[in-house]
Structures are given as structure tokens and as C-alpha cells.
Amino acid sequence: VESETQPPGCKDAVPLHKLTPRGRRTRERIIEHAAKIFNQRGFEGGALSELLKATGLGKGGIYRHFSGKEELAEEAFRFAWKRAMARRNAGLEECATGEERLRKMIGNFIHGTLLTVPGGCVMMNTTIDADDTNPHLLALVRLAFQEWQSAIEKTIVAGQQSGEFGGEHDPSVFARRIIGSLEGAMLITRIEGNRAALHEVQEPLNALVSSLVVRKSARREI
């Protein structure tokens, strides 16, 4: 998706509210394909030719919907992240305790991320792609990271309030340790081309979660 090859007039993309239902579906289809291409090839490497092939559309058909490559990349990131978060939070409503909930989040990442959007974790990929070059896209990644961190933090805070978890742990630092360990294992998985590193990290992270729990004997002492 090279901005140099955008047709003139692309700044006049049709606004979302003026699209027909069919136009909206086309727009969504473009975003879904763009998400796969950007997550594998990056913002600079994602080629318009590939997107045209994947969608069966012409250049005009793509840029009717987006003001340029930047807007398309942002929409693609939003799409991929929404899908990633849905998978990372799947089944949480069935968890009875905070400990179960955190373990579920960890397991969801380990077993689900590579099935979400091809190319690995969209947060990691977009960070590396954008951190030195695209502050606007990096700002979106930062919001995404904060959303994920906050989901973990809230679970810890709720557990602390209910007495399940000890109050001495910093929920924010704890959330970052979990996310950092998962993302680091994902990186090694991408390097090695197998999931060993991801699977290895599950047991130590579960143990870390268990270390939050106030054990019954300790609770009695209070």
C-alpha cells in the first residue's frame, strides 16, 4: 500500500455514515485483509498490489474508503487489536476467582495469539514498525497496551478488595510483568519457529499469579 501510488482525490474518501450496507461490508473486508498484510509485512512492506489481489478491488475501490495508507494502517490495527483482545478475554465470565481469571488470560494469550491474525502479536509488531517512524500509530499501540494492562490490573484490584489477593502487590507493575513475559516468549517463538518458549512460560506465570493469593492459613492469622 504505497502512498506514492494513491490516486489523486483520495483525500475525499467517502465518509463512513454515507456508505451503503454493501459499501460498509467492502470497507470491512479491505480492513481485514490489510490487517493480515500489515501484521506480516509491516507498514512499509505491505504492498498495495497484495491488497488489490486479496480483495479483488482496484486502487480506486480501496481509496474510495480511506484517505491514505496511514488511515488504512490505523483501521487495520484497530481491527486486529479488537480481535486479539476478544481472544485474550474469552471465557473470563466463567472464572469464579481472580486467580482463575488471570490464569485464563495467560492461557488465552499462549494458546490463541498465533490463531488471531497471521504474523504474531499485533501489539509487538506494530510497536517495532511504528516506534521510530510513526508517532500517530504508536499512540494507538500505547492505548491498546493500556487497555490490556488495565484489564489485568482491574482483576488484581478486585481480588485485593475481596481479600483473595494480598494488598502488598502493585497491580500496575504486576500487569506489566505478565505482559512482558508473554510478549518476550512470543518473540522467542517467532525466532525459533515453534511454540516451546510460549508453553514454557505458562507454569512460571501461573505460579506468579498464585503468589498473589492470600492462603487460608495466612488469612486466619490476621
Next chain:
Amino acid sequence: VESETQPPGCKDAVPLHKLTPRGRRTRERIIEHAAKIFNQRGFEGGALSELLKATGLGKGGIYRHFSGKEELAEEAFRFAWKRAMARRNAGLEECATGEERLRKMIGNFIHGTLLTVPGGCVMMNTTIDADDTNPHLLALVRLAFQEWQSAIEKTIVAGQQSGEFGGEHDPSVFARRIIGSLEGAMLITRIEGNRAALHEVQEPLNALVSSLVVRKSARREI
């Protein structure tokens, strides 16, 4: 550095052994600048124009030395990785114990990586850049990862042989946990734009290292 814009005849790059000392210095200068550009902008985003500006050379002056963008990217990665490893292993010869050595490696990464080559950890960046698109470059990253993992593993094995560390720990899994935690923290540091996540991970990783050590009381029991 767009391969499309390479001048014809670039496949006949001057072999290294035929370069004059001045030619070698020029080659090294190109590689050093290319490493900075690729580590910040990626393989696809790194522009020839930027490299020309940084080196003050013309296209012919660059491609006299490299068969194409691929070779330049590989040499740039090797250069950046060598520099990264030198920093990660700095001062190890002064460490008296395996525990000190591992702590030093961890501290070196936390405090030194962002000073090595602009753009963050070259291993992470090149993985994300190459994993879906450039198997040859990814193979180089895999060797680099193995070199780092092996440096940590050897320290653990030596500690196990000397009796400093317990024999129940898998050196390979342990090395991957350390590397994963460091890289994940580096990712969060890139997202947040500050070093908090990197600094936060030092104490838990030091504690993890200490958990390897056979305490004197335990040793006496054996």
C-alpha cells in the same frame, strides 16, 4: 535502500579481500550507518536516500561494496549484533561467581541496550521485520539468539558443575526465561517511551538468578 534503484552491475560488488584499507573503512562506515537506519526504520522502510545522506556517498559508492539490499541488511545486522553482544557481555571477566555473572548480564541489557544502536534491541526489531518475509535474515537472528542463550546457559552449567547452582534447573529453559523477560520489558519500554518497565524487571530477574544458588545450609546437608 530500495533494491529497485540499485545500479546495474551491483552483483559484481568488489570482494572484501580486494579492498584497499580505505575501501574497507568506507565499507564499515556504510554498514554502521545502515545498521542505525535499518534498526529504526526496518528493512522495507530503510531508504537508500537516507543512507546516501548519512554516508555522503553516491549509489555507485554504496553498491560497489554490496551485491544488494539483502547483503547490506545482513552485514548491518551482524554489525549491530556484535556491538549489542559486546555491551551485554561487558565486565563479565570481573565477576567472581555465576550469580554475579548472570546479574551483570541482566544489568547490562537493562542499562545498555538503548545506548548500543538507536532503535532498541536489534534482535527483536529484526525478528519482527524478517519473520514473515525474509527467511535468510531470520536465520541470522536465530543464530544470534542462540549465541545469547548459549552464553547464559554456559554460565548456569558451569555454576552447576562447581556446585554453586542446583542441578535441578534446566539451563536452556532458564536462559529463555531471562531473555524473554528482558525482551518483553524492552517492548513495553518502546511502547511507553520510558524505561520504567526495563528497570522494574531487574529485581525479579535477580531474584530468579538467586533461586539457582544452593544456599550454604542446604549444601551442608548434602
